[in-house]
Amino acid sequence: MADTLALNKKDFTSDQEPRWCPGCGDYAILAAVQSFMPELGIQPENTVFVSGIGCSGRFTYYMDTYGFHGIHGRAPAIATGIATANPRLSVWVVTGDGDALSIGGNHLIHALRRNVNLKILLFNNQIYGLTKGQYSPTSEVGKVTKSTPFGSVDRPFDPVALALGAAATFVARTIDNDRKHLTDVLRQAAEHPGAAFVEIYQNCNVFNDGAFDLLRDKAQGAHNQIRLVHGEPIIFDEGTRCVRLGVNGRLEVAAVADTDPDTIITHDVHGPPSLAFTLAHLSQGPTEPTCIGVFREVERDAYGEAVHAQIAQATERLGEGELEKLLHGGDTWTV
Amino acid sequence: MTKTVEERDRVVVRFAGDSGDGMQLTGDRFTSATALLGNDLATLPDFPAEIRAPAGTVHGVSAFQIQFASTDVATPGDHADVLVAMNPAALKADLGAVARGGSLILNEDAFQQRNLEKAGYTVDPRTDGSLDGYQVYSVPMTSITVRAVEPVGVSKKEAERAKNMFALGLVSWMYGRPTEPTLEWLERKFGSKPEIFEANVAAFKAGFNFGETTELFAHPVEVKAAPAEPGIYRNVAGAQALAWGLIAASRVSGLPLFYASYPITPASDLLHELSRQKNFGVITVQAEDEIAAANMALGAAFTGQLAVTGTSGPGLDLKTETIGLAVITELPMIVVDVQRAGPSTGMPTKTEQADLLAAMFGRHGESPIPIVAASSPSECFEVALEAARVAVRYRTPVIVLSDTFLQNSSEPWRLPDVASIEPIDPMFAHPNGAVFQPYARDDHGARPWAIPGTPGLQHRIGGLEREDITGAISYDAENHERMTDLRREKVQGIAASLPPLEVDDPAGDAELLVLGWGSTAGSIRAAVGRARDAGEQIARAHLRWLNPLPTNTGEVLGRYPKVLIPEINEGQLALLLRAKFLVDARSFSRVQGRPIWADELDDAIAEALRG
Numbered sequence: 001m002a003d004t005l006a007l008n009k010k011d012f013t014s015d016q017e018p019r020w021c022p023g024c025g026d027y028a029i030l031a032a033v034q035s036f037m038p039e040l041g042i043q044p045e046n047t048v049f050v051s052g053i054g055c056s057g058r059f060t061y062y063m064d065t066y067g068f069h070g071i072h073g074r075a076p077a078i079a080t081g082i083a084t085a086n087p088r089l090s091v092w093v094v095t096g097d098g099d100a101l102s103i104g105g106n107h108l109i110h111a112l113r114r115n116v117n118l119k120i121l122l123f124n125n126q127i128y129g130l131t132k133g134q135y136s137p138t139s140e141v142g143k144v145t146k147s148t149p150f151g152s153v154d155r156p157f158d159p160v161a162l163a164l165g166a167a168a169t170f171v172a173r174t175i176d177n178d179r180k181h182l183t184d185v186l187r188q189a190a191e192h193p194g195a196a197f198v199e200i201y202q203n204c205n206v207f208n209d210g211a212f213d214l215l216r217d218k219a220q221g222a223h224n225q226i227r228l229v230h231g232e233p234i235i236f237d238e239g240t241r242c243v244r245l246g247v248n249g250r251l252e253v254a255a256v257a258d259t260d261p262d263t264i265i266t267h268d269v270h271g272p273p274s275l276a277f278t279l280a281h282l283s284q285g286p287t288e289p290t291c292i293g294v295f296r297e298v299e300r301d302a303y304g305e306a307v308h309a310q311i312a313q314a315t316e317r318l319g320e321g322e323l324e325k326l327l328h329g330g331d332t333w334t335v
Numbered sequence: 336m337t338k339t340v341e342e343r344d345r346v347v348v349r350f351a352g353d354s355g356d357g358m359q360l361t362g363d364r365f366t367s368a369t370a371l372l373g374n375d376l377a378t379l380p381d382f383p384a385e386i387r388a389p390a391g392t393v394h395g396v397s398a399f400q401i402q403f404a405s406t407d408v409a410t411p412g413d414h415a416d417v418l419v420a421m422n423p424a425a426l427k428a429d430l431g432a433v434a435r436g437g438s439l440i441l442n443e444d445a446f447q448q449r450n451l452e453k454a455g456y457t458v459d460p461r462t463d464g465s466l467d468g469y470q471v472y473s474v475p476m477t478s479i480t481v482r483a484v485e486p487v488g489v490s491k492k493e494a495e496r497a498k499n500m501f502a503l504g505l506v507s508w509m510y511g512r513p514t515e516p517t518l519e520w521l522e523r524k525f526g527s528k529p530e531i532f533e534a535n536v537a538a539f540k541a542g543f544n545f546g547e548t549t550e551l552f553a554h555p556v557e558v559k560a561a562p563a564e565p566g567i568y569r570n571v572a573g574a575q576a577l578a579w580g581l582i583a584a585s586r587v588s589g590l591p592l593f594y595a596s597y598p599i600t601p602a603s604d605l606l607h608e609l610s611r612q613k614n615f616g617v618i619t620v621q622a623e624d625e626i627a628a629a630n631m632a633l634g635a636a637f638t639g640q641l642a643v644t645g646t647s648g649p650g651l652d653l654k655t656e657t658i659g660l661a662v663i664t665e666l667p668m669i670v671v672d673v674q675r676a677g678p679s680t681g682m683p684t685k686t687e688q689a690d691l692l693a694a695m696f697g698r699h700g701e702s703p704i705p706i707v708a709a710s711s712p713s714e715c716f717e718v719a720l721e722a723a724r725v726a727v728r729y730r731t732p733v734i735v736l737s738d739t740f741l742q743n744s745s746e747p748w749r750l751p752d753v754a755s756i757e758p759i760d761p762m763f764a765h766p767n768g769a770v771f772q773p774y775a776r777d778d779h780g781a782r783p784w785a786i787p788g789t790p791g792l793q794h795r796i797g798g799l800e801r802e803d804i805t806g807a808i809s810y811d812a813e814n815h816e817r818m819t820d821l822r823r824e825k826v827q828g829i830a831a832s833l834p835p836l837e838v839d840d841p842a843g844d845a846e847l848l849v850l851g852w853g854s855t856a857g858s859i860r861a862a863v864g865r866a867r868d869a870g871e872q873i874a875r876a877h878l879r880w881l882n883p884l885p886t887n888t889g890e891v892l893g894r895y896p897k898v899l900i901p902e903i904n905e906g907q908l909a910l911l912l913r914a915k916f917l918v919d920a921r922s923f924s925r926v927q928g929r930p931i932w933a934d935e936l937d938d939a940i941a942e943a944l945r946g
Contacts, residue, residue: 014795016807045790050634053798061795061808066787068637069797070630071660077627081634081642082787084618085593089638089787107630110623307618314613321615323586324753326579331516332569332750333371 007038012047014064020055025176025202026123030062033121036183037063040190042090049092050079052099054130055204056123059094073104076111079118080303087304090190093120097138098128101157105137109166114303115194121186122159122199123176127208140285145207160295161280163197164273170196171276172294176203177216181227181292188294194302201286212286226253228279228293233264236289243282251278253289269297339554340511345404346558347412348506350499351429352421352442353390354383354397357499362399364503364520368512370570370747373560374403377857378572379411379930380743384600384683391445391453396428403510405559409857409864411744413932417509419502421445421476423454430466438470440505442498444477472551476501476542483541487533497538504542511555514543566749573712573741574604576748577671580719582615585641587720588727588759593635595620595628596645600683601739602673605645625650629657629670636666637796639763639786641723645671647739648690649680655698658732662702662822664796665774665782667726667733669719674738676928685928686739688853689904694734695882695911701819703826705729706882708736710856713748715741718879724759725829730781736881738903740930741854766791773806780825830883836891840874841867847943848895850920852878852908855901855931862936871944881908884915892918899923899943901931921946 012034020026037047047065051057053072060067070078075093083091093111100108100122111118127145128134134147138159142151163171170192174185182200189196201212214224226236226243234243235256244263246252251265268275276295283290315321348365352358359380369376379400388395402412414434420426422445433439441461451459460466461473480501484494500521507514517539525532546552585592594617596606610619618635622628628644636642646654651672661668672694676687694706705725709718718735726733764771764783773794774782785792794806802809803817838848851859856877863875874895878884892898892912898920900909906922913920923939925931 043790044793046788048637048787049795051797060797063795064793066637066793067795067797068634068664069795069799070633071656071798074626074630074657077622077630078634078637080620080627081593081595081631081636082638083634084620084631085591085635085638085640085642086787106623107627110627307620311613311616311618315616318614321582321612323579323583323615326582326612326615327750327753328567328569330569331367331371332567333373334567335373335563335565335749 007043009034009038011044012037012064014062016061018062019058021206023205024055025125025204026055026059028176028179029121029123029182029200029202030059032179032182033186034063036186039187040090046088047090047092048079048082049094050075050082051094052096052104054096054099054128056094056096056099073099073102074107075099076104076107076118076120080111080114080116083117084304084307087117087302087308091118093118095120095122097122097124097126097136097159101137101159101162109162112163112166112168112195112197115169115300117194117302117304119189119196120198122197123202124159124199125202125204125208126211127204129204129207133207140287156285158280159199161277164277164280164296168197168296169194169298169300170294171296172197173199173201173292175201175212175216175292185294188297192297194300214288215286215290215292224289226282226289226291228267228291228295230267230269230294233266235264241289243279251282253282269294340557341554342557342559344406344558345402345408346417346510346556347400347402347415347434348417348419348510349398349400349415349429349432350419350502351396351398351425352499353424354385354395355387355390356397356421357496358397358399358421361499361503362401364517365506365512366401366570366745367520368507368516369401369403370568371513371516373563374405374558375408375561375563375747376401376403376570377408377411378745379740381929382684389453391422391424391450393424393428393454396425398425398429398432400432403558405561407561408746409861410930410933413934417506419506421498421502423451423456423460426460427454427456433469435468436470438472439466440472440474440502442476443473444475446473474505474545474551479541479545480538483537484534487530487537489530489534493531493534497534500535500538501542501545504539504544505546508543508546509552509555511557514539563747564749568747568749570745571713571748572743572745573709573715573737574743575608576713577709577715577719577735577737578605578608578612580716581609581641581643581669581723582612582617583716583753583756584720584723584759585615585617587756588641588723588761590639590641590727590761592617592643593632593640594618594643594645595622595631595635597622597625597628597650599625599647599650601675601742602645602647602650602671604742605671605673625653626657629654632668633657633661633664633666636661636668637787639761639784641727642667643669643671645673647673647675647683648693651690651693651697658704659698659700659702660798661732662698662704663798663800665730665822667730667784669722669726669733669735671735671737673742674736676739676926682928684739686854686930687903687926687928688736688738688855689907689926690736691852691881691904691907692910694736701823703823704882705731705733705826705829705880706736707733707880708853708878709741710853710877710879712741712744712746716751720756727759727761728781729779729825729829730784731826736853738854764789764792772804774801775804776821780821780828827883830886833880833883833885835887836876836878836885838874838876838891842872845872845874845895847897847899847940848874848876848891849899849901849940850876850878850892851901852881855903858931858933858936859901861933862940865933865937866940871940873940878908889916892916892920897921897943899939901936901939903931
């Protein structure tokens with residue numbers, strides 16, 4: 001058993017060799033997670049990684065924690081069982097855009113609604129990788145893939161907006177290759193007492209290379225990442241652009257120079273979800289300036305704790321259940 | 336006026352009315368009073384899927400049947416001796432359930448033109464001769480009830496609602512049921528609403544007195560207490576017994592009970608019952624769907640809980656992929672399938688046994704699973720315990736097959752001695768310094784159950800094929816075949832721990848074996864008993880474990896020249912046994928959404944003996 005103080009990356013690294021494609025964004029996320037887990041002070045044996053199907057699903061095998069590689073879309077449900085049965089565990093869900101938003105959409109929204117104490121990392125690469133390149137529920141309209149040779153015609157989900165709509169108590173977005181931002185967001189997610197949803201823009205260099213270049217690329221990102229910081233005015237593009245209040249309460253991107261400073265939005269993660277929701281919809285996708293960071297963070301009772309509190313209350317009120325009494329309750333007769 | 340008393344061995348009473356008429360409640364109370372008298376009994380609630388179908392229509396008829404006797408009762412009775420029909424629709428729907436010559440007690444007030452039309456009668460059946468051959472008693476139940484309740488001062492609507500208590504009072508008089516249990520129950524239920532309580536008491540007493548004082552009924556009937564083994568008894572329905580069996584398993588294993596389920600008829604009663612038992616440490620989760628419920632249970636199993644998911648046919652379909660995951664991850668999990676009638680939505684409130692092959696084979700790949708089925712409401716308790724014992728010992732999902740009939744019907748149950756229930760040892764894995772091998776096996780073929788929180792035993796499981804012993808992902812051809820064999824052998828190996836199939840063959844040289852499984856046990860027992868009384872030599876056996884089968888199953892089948900297998904499906908067990916043992920087992924099949932009647936089996940047995 002590793003000592004808390006002595007925990008390091010190795011304690012969270014399994015003996016399995018990662019088998020993603022060379023250059024896949026998943027490597028960077030894995031390295032970041034393995035590196036920052038020791039800082040959380042949670043022992044590997046008290047940590048469970050749960051995943052579904054897709055490239056992201058392999059993540060569990062590379063963490064030297066307890067792990068459950070489930071079936072397609074069901075990771076949030078398996079994880080709900082784990083976290084509800086044993087609220088002392090630190091439970092992480094690793095999923096992808098197809099896994100979480102298509103086949104498993106129902107479990108995702110209900111895990112968020114219940115506020116199960118899960119850290120849900122959604123690797124969004126806007127493509128089906130493991131099945132070799134079909135469009136996904138986050139692919140942009142018109143996406144040409146093997147299954148949509150004439151372009152997709154259906155509108156994508158915005159994962160952040162979806163999570164906010166499901167009343168998630170912690171919603172954030174980060175980027176696979178920005179180690180510092182990624183680690184910082186994951187740390188906040190880990191510390192959040194309840195369901196934490198983190199969308200990670202992840203580059204699939206084989207089937208959808210460059211989808212997030214506008215934000216991932218260092219030079220372009222400097223202009224297009226709208227970094228959200230609680231309590232700070234939302235200003236980006238090296239201080240030249242901002243998010244300001246427009247007509248009818250709408251938010252709009254504008255040049256700082258043309259803007260009355262009083263109309264620049266100050267980010268607030270604790271307020272009503274409407275601000276976060278509007279920020280989520282500020283861009284149509286990662287092809288224009290897009291918000292990253294924590295959108296919303298509020299506290300609400302976590303599901304597992306509430307379940308166990310109810311059991312404790314019932315036990316206090318009714319006394320510890322006795323099988324003999326249960327069977328003999330009601331009308332009995334003796335022969 | 337004193338009336339003489341007629342003594343009878345057994346009586347079948349059926350209460351039928353609109354689903355809003357409170358017939359299930361009436362039946363329940365009659366059952367309680369009957370149980371307290373010491374009669375043996377069996378009940379069959381029979382209700383529509385619609386919560387409140389249009390009043391007065393045949394679709395909305397809800398019925399409750401009880402057979403009680405001074406001797407052993409095996410079934411709720413093929414045909415009712417008495418039908419209480421609260422309206423024309425109830426008569427129309429249930430006349431076929433009444434024995435010729437039986438009594439019909441009709442609520443005269445409801446037999447008006449409009450109600451007759453709603454029931455689909457063009458002519459009042461009381462006047463056109465269609466009830467010739469029955470003893471018809473027209474009793475103005477509603478109006479007498481309203482008059483009796485008048486002094487209490489409740490609204491006319493509330494007064495009319497009490498007419499089911501009138502019917503209960505009347506039938507209680509007819510069969511000499513004690514009134515105290517019903518009066519006490521009314522007090523418990525309505526004690527806080529004095530007016531409603533008094534109205535129901537007035538209606539109940541009016542019914543009882545109506546029987547006592549009118550000339551309408553010749554005399555009350557007495558059914559003496561049935562001889563029974565000494566012990567403390569209670570009446571129990573299958574849903575309760577199954578829920579309590581799971582709680583018992585949790586207690587004797589020390590594993591907290593985790594039950595995840597999605598509301599579905601008729602399995603919801605399990606969720607309801609377990610949700611009430613929080614002070615037993617039971618976690619119940621009403622999941623977002625059937626698939627989630629199964630996966631939550633599997634997640635809980637991973638953490639070391641006694642994990643159960645319950646459902647009915649359509650839900651079993653949805654859980655299929657997860658059950659496969661439980662097979663390959665080799666985690667203990669119990670899946671309860673309360674079978675209902677038909678494919679798809681079918682007939683949700685009606686019974687059937689047609690999920691056996693789905694339980695057996697309804698998954699892709701080779702994915703063997705132990706299957707156990709209860710044969711009576713009270714047996715659900717033991718079956719739940721056995722399922723838990725096998726699931727935990729062998730680290731495997733287990734399917735428990737119940738059905739609508741078992742779930743809802745009730746019978747007297749001699750309460751088990753709680754202290755004598757054998758403990759279940761979870762045998763969790765503990766670190767021993769060696770490298771942990773999650774797929775190493777013990778002498779039962781079971782792998783270690785290493786739960787999160789245990790230092791040093793971190794490991795990863797999942798749906799991908801595992802390497803033998805190490806549990807690493809493996810695509811190796813030989814390994815896959817070995818793992819397939821190991822999973823099969825493990826499940827087959829359970830048979831060694833099961834009692835042999837017991838055959839009831841008093842003469843020892845019967846020509847015909849009647850073999851059943853599940854809820855047909857009562858009907859088979861009754862029919863075989865009658866055939867024996869008529870001088871036939873017939874053997875009878877009933878399977879509790881359908882997979883694996885008891886080790887002597889083939890030998891038993893081979894012993895009899897003729898084998899008859901009655902099932903509420905189109906011959907699923909017969910198909911399995913024919914395939915496995917090459918026996919010429921004959922199937923008797925009924926799929927009418929109800930139990931097989933014993934008298935249908937009389938004919939089938941006679942034919943099998945001849946043929």
